[in-house]
Amino acid sequence: MNYWLLKSEPDAFSIDDLRAMPGKKDHWDGIRNYQARNMMRDDMKKGDMAFFYHSSCAVPGIVGTCEVVKEAYDDFTALDKKSKYFDPKATKDNPRWCMVDVKYKKKFKSIVSLDALKQNKKLESMTLLKKGNRLSIMPVSAKEWKIIMAMAGA
DNA sequence: GCCAACGTTGGC
């Protein structure tokens, strides 16, 4: 199984929002980057675990974990003219984009901030910390997962 | 709100 990191702006969708969903799960829609889509489509499997990351906020960082409960399927928001994720080039036959379903697992007692991650020497090579990386979905190694879970006291 | 670092688009 694989580990992942999923970014979300807490103003739009936070870990508390996920926890409040029926069944504590929701579809992870709005991915509009090919690299991120390909990873989601090809490599994200049911049972994979992911960190929930809050971006573009006062304290960016990892706030908890969730689990992939449904593998990639068509992202219908690409076909919905009213959606902010509407893509005029998407068609029914070729929706271009896909999404997975994730289920809330755990919220950390305190956030593992981006700052704390940067200060951990063992995480130097982590994708998230590499300069210029703006992917909203990225792989996390089993080793990184362990280290971060320990930092969270989880 | 600024800006660096991308990714995407489209003219040629």
Place this chain on the structure above:
DNA sequence: GCCAACGTTGGC
């Protein structure tokens, strides 16, 4: 297929 212009992300 090149590359300039434009759009987006996301930390600060």
